[in-house]
Amino acid sequence: DGGITQSPKYLFRKEGQNVTLSCEQNLNHDAMYWYRQDPGQGLRLIYYSQIVNDFQKGDIAEGYSVSREKKESFPLTVTSAQKNPTAFYLCASSIEAGGWIEQFFGPGTRLTVL
Amino acid sequence: RKEVEQDPGPFNVPEGATVAFNCTYSNSASQSFFWYRQDCRKEPKLLMSVYSSGNEDGRFTAQLNRASQYISLLIRDSKLSDSATYLCVVKWGSGSNYKLTFGKGTLLTVNP
Numbered sequence: 357d358g359g360i361t362q363s364p365k366y367l368f369r370k371e372g373q374n375v376t377l378s379c380e381q382n383l384n385h386d387a388m389y390w391y392r393q394d395p396g397q398g399l400r401l402i403y404y405s406q407i408v409n410d411f412q413k414g415d416i417a418e419g420y421s422v423s424r425e426k427k428e429s430f431p432l433t434v435t436s437a438q439k440n441p442t443a444f445y446l447c448a449s450s451i452e453a454g455g456w457i458e459q460f461f462g463p464g465t466r467l468t469v470l
Numbered sequence: 471r472k473e474v475e476q477d478p479g480p481f482n483v484p485e486g487a488t489v490a491f492n493c494t495y496s497n498s499a500s501q502s503f504f505w506y507r508q509d510c511r512k513e514p515k516l517l518m519s520v521y522s523s524g525n526e527d528g529r530f531t532a533q534l535n536r537a538s539q540y541i542s543l544l545i546r547d548s549k550l551s552d553s554a555t556y557l558c559v560v561k562w563g564s565g566s567n568y569k570l571t572f573g574k575g576t577l578l579t580v581n582p
Contacts, residue, residue: 391572398474398557399514399572446513456502457561457570461513 358383360462362447367467369434369441377432377465379447388430389448389459392416399446405430434467442469473497474560476573484581487548491576493558494540502561503534503541507554508575514557517543548580 360381369375381388387406391399401414405424419438424430430449434441447462476493483489495503503520518525520532520541531544545552558573 396574398574401570444511456519457568458504458516458519459514459570461515464513 360447360449360460362445362462362465364465365463367465369467369469371469372436374433374435375467377434377445377447377467379430379432379462380428381430381447381449381460381462382428383449383451383460384427385449385451385460386427387450387452388424389450390414390420390422390430390432391446391448393444393446393464402432402445441467443467473571474558474573476556476558477576478574480577480579482579482581483548485548485550487580488544488546489548489578490545491543491556491558491578492540493542493560493573494538495558495560495571496539497560497562498536498539500539500560500562501564503532504559504561505530505532505541505543506557506559506572508557509554517556545578548578550580550582553578553580 363378389404390402393399400416402420403422405411408427411422411424421433444466446464448459450457450459474495505517506514507517508514518527520534524533529546533542555575555577557575561570563569
């Protein structure tokens with residue numbers, strides 16, 4: 357089945373540690389995204405990539421880094437520089453047709469910093 | 471004015487009720503509009519796109535008012551399974567230079 361997978365589902369990290377969240381898609385989509393969702397908040401865009409080996413900062417990129425070496429993969433690293441990393445992280449990919457965008461989301465990773 | 475603003479909710483309605491959500495957007499150049507549904511502790515999923523002429527999908531009707539810069543979602547004959555958070559999403563820009571902005575969501579609880 358086609359889809360987006362994220363791992364792990366739950367992740368605990370100690371303060372000061374970097375951690376990498378995995379995102380893989382087999383939908384053959386060019387564009388991929390990382391969002392963060394906090395309780396009572398909308399999704400906020402961290403980074404996005406529209407093509408392999410290229411990515412752009414979103415609204416809240418500070419303390420995060422990404423890579424896009426393969427079309428299928430868009431890992432997100434939460435660095436120790438991120439001041440408040442505990443959140444629900446969602447990866448998405450999208451297909452565009454005639455200006456309409458449909459985003460497909462992975463199941464998310466809940467990161468807790470202890 | 472926030473880029474995308476939704477009814478804060480929460481909405482608590484009995485089964486069978488009709489409920490409507492509104493969403494306003496600030497950028498008049500916005501081009502495409504969507505409603506997503508997000509179940510508790512799950513990922514968002516596309517519910518429906520919103521077309522200029524309005525569109526209907528079963529019990530769900532979406533409408534767009536460009537002059538007033540708002541979109542709406544109407545749910546008729548509410549079911550228990552409709553309980554979720556409904557997210558309004560607005561796209562502006564074109565080609566490879568576009569932006570999707572999500573509202574904070576409106577929580578709906580349908581009660582037996």
